[in-house]
Amino acid sequence: MKTTMKSYAxxxxxxxxxxxxxLSALSVTVNDVECVYEYVLYEGDTVSGNxxxxxxxxxxxxxxxxIDFIVSSPGGNVVQTMKGxxxxxxxxxxxxxxxxxxxxxxxxxxxxxxxxxxxVGHIPNEHDLAKDEHLDPVNVKIAELREALESVTAEQKxxxxxxxxxxxxxxxxxxxxxxxxxxxxxxLAVASGLQVVYIRRLFSKSVAYNRV
Amino acid sequence: xxxxxxxxxxxLLLLMLVRVQNGESVWLNLxxxxxxxxxxxxxxxVVVVGDYAVVSDDHEHLTPIISSKVTSPYxxxxxxxxxxxxxxxxxxxxxxxxxxxxxxxxxxAEGVGLIVNIDWKIGVAAKDWESIARKExxxxxxxxxxxxxxxxxAIHDNLLYLKNREAEMRGVSETTNSRVxxxxxxxxxxxxxxxxxxxxxxxxxxxxKKLI
Numbered sequence: 001m002k003t004t005m006k007s008y009a010x011x012x013x014x015x016x017x018x019x020x021x022x023l024s025a026l027s028v029t030v031n032d033v034e035c036v037y038e039y040v041l042y043e044g045d046t047v048s049g050n051x052x053x054x055x056x057x058x059x060x061x062x063x064x065x066x067i068d069f070i071v072s073s074p075g076g077n078v079v080q081t082m083k084g085x086x087x088x089x090x091x092x093x094x095x096x097x098x099x100x101x102x103x104x105x106x107x108x109x110x111x112x113x114x115x116x117x118x119x120v121g122h123i124p125n126e127h128d129l130a131k132d133e134h135l136d137p138v139n140v141k142i143a144e145l146r147e148a149l150e151s152v153t154a155e156q157k158x159x160x161x162x163x164x165x166x167x168x169x170x171x172x173x174x175x176x177x178x179x180x181x182x183x184x185x186x187x188l189a190v191a192s193g194l195q196v197v198y199i200r201r202l203f204s205k206s207v208a209y210n211r212v
Numbered sequence: 213x214x215x216x217x218x219x220x221x222x223x224l225l226l227l228m229l230v231r232v233q234n235g236e237s238v239w240l241n242l243x244x245x246x247x248x249x250x251x252x253x254x255x256x257x258v259v260v261v262g263d264y265a266v267v268s269d270d271h272e273h274l275t276p277i278i279s280s281k282v283t284s285p286y287x288x289x290x291x292x293x294x295x296x297x298x299x300x301x302x303x304x305x306x307x308x309x310x311x312x313x314x315x316x317x318x319x320x321a322e323g324v325g326l327i328v329n330i331d332w333k334i335g336v337a338a339k340d341w342e343s344i345a346r347k348e349x350x351x352x353x354x355x356x357x358x359x360x361x362x363x364x365x366a367i368h369d370n371l372l373y374l375k376n377r378e379a380e381m382r383g384v385s386e387t388t389n390s391r392v393x394x395x396x397x398x399x400x401x402x403x404x405x406x407x408x409x410x411x412x413x414x415x416x417x418x419x420x421k422k423l424i
Contacts, residue, residue: 026238026332027251027310037239037327099239113251118238142356149363156370163374164253167381174388181395185402192406196413203421 025117025157027054028104030067035103038118040094046147047071047094048154051104051116052087052161054168067112068105074098087165089158094120115161119154121147237331239267240315242278244326247316254334255308255373261338262291262313263331265298276326278315285309294318302338336366 028034040047053067066084073079073095082088094100104114123143126135242248254260262282268275275297282291284307291301295318305311315328339362345355418424 025252026330027253028240029249035241039237039239115252138353142353142360145360146356146363149360149367152367153363153370156367156374159374160253160370160377163377163381167377167384170381170384170388174384174391177388177391177395181399184399188399188402188406192410196410199414200417203418203423 025115025161027113027115029111029113030104030106031111033103033105034114035101036116036118037099037101038120039099040097040120042122043094043097045094045097046091046121047100047118048089048091048121048151049102049116049118050087050089050154050158050161051114052158052165054113054115054161054165065107067114068107070103070105072101072103074100087158087162089154115164117154117157119150121150123147237263237329240328240330242315242317242326242328244317247314248328249312249314250330250332251310251312252332252334253310254305256305258305258334259302259338260305260311261300261302261333263298263300264315265329267327267329277318278326278328279318281314283312283314285311336362 028036038047051069066086068084069080069082069088069090070078071080071090071092075096075098079095079100080090080092082090102116102118104116106112124135124139240248240250264280266275266278277295277297279294279296280291280299281289281293282301282303283289284305286307286309290303290311291299293299313330313332317326336359341355341359344358345351350358415424
């Protein structure tokens, strides 16, 4: 009797660990609409995550309108919407279990790369277990600890993606400083040379003398 | 003996469950023509384990086949498979940069998109906890705490990595800052130089033409 309970406890614990594993932050290129699906096992699970648009070289406008992010539940209802953003964190409690759809909409024709991370967290409660088992408070505490560590990891992934975007902008600024400055010098020299040539021609003998 | 079987059987069942349904995988839409790529920026010495499978609901038609390719940031192909419905790969990153995983449908005759289930784990999540548990003969709460310890170490490593990246970026920023100041002063100097040269040249020219 005791070993059966122990085996079920081990099974329960290992089940807990598999269904709240870690997903890594993937990047996907959004041309128009890009949808990612994630399966939520239990109703009431907290789905959390973040996404960051990694900057492409936008030439003139410093504020791109951003992309839209829409989360749909398996029934088709929209759970969350974020419009015109370049990176956000989101968190919601899943109203039902099933396949959730996370969609990115790109309103412009330039493709954007979005780095996203989605995590489904589950804290075991009385409803999960069979009737003849007891909920060990240690399991609940460990699950809560794991969820807290997951939130720190998610925050780190968000920071890493933002850092990548910032680094992109920085390197672009660095390159722009060099190219535009040297181009400016050359243009300046060429413009002053052209001015001198023009004034020379104005005073040349082939044109009427002192016409100016 | 019977007790051992009672413990092993649910464990075996669980291992099968882990293989068949891991709730943290991401599903992606593959267009019928063209490639769909996901990427991730990884640093050096990270263990990556990936698992992909084509999801098909209908058992009347054959499961569509896809090809996949994983490339390192310097262009080396780490995994390349053609005409499969599922596959897996594992590698340790030797270069730091963006790792690209691309999928494409081999026979786009169907005209409809496919759905690919991608399970991509890096770092601590890619560790094979079952073999570690078996080797060191730990189980239950101790195994859970070991996993949490692994997660905390991963968080620490990530923090150090982020700190180093931030230091690099700060170096680039400060270089750009000093360059902007220096190049602007040089630009002003060139402007003054060009106008002085123009005035001197034109004075000499007009004096030669005996206009002054």
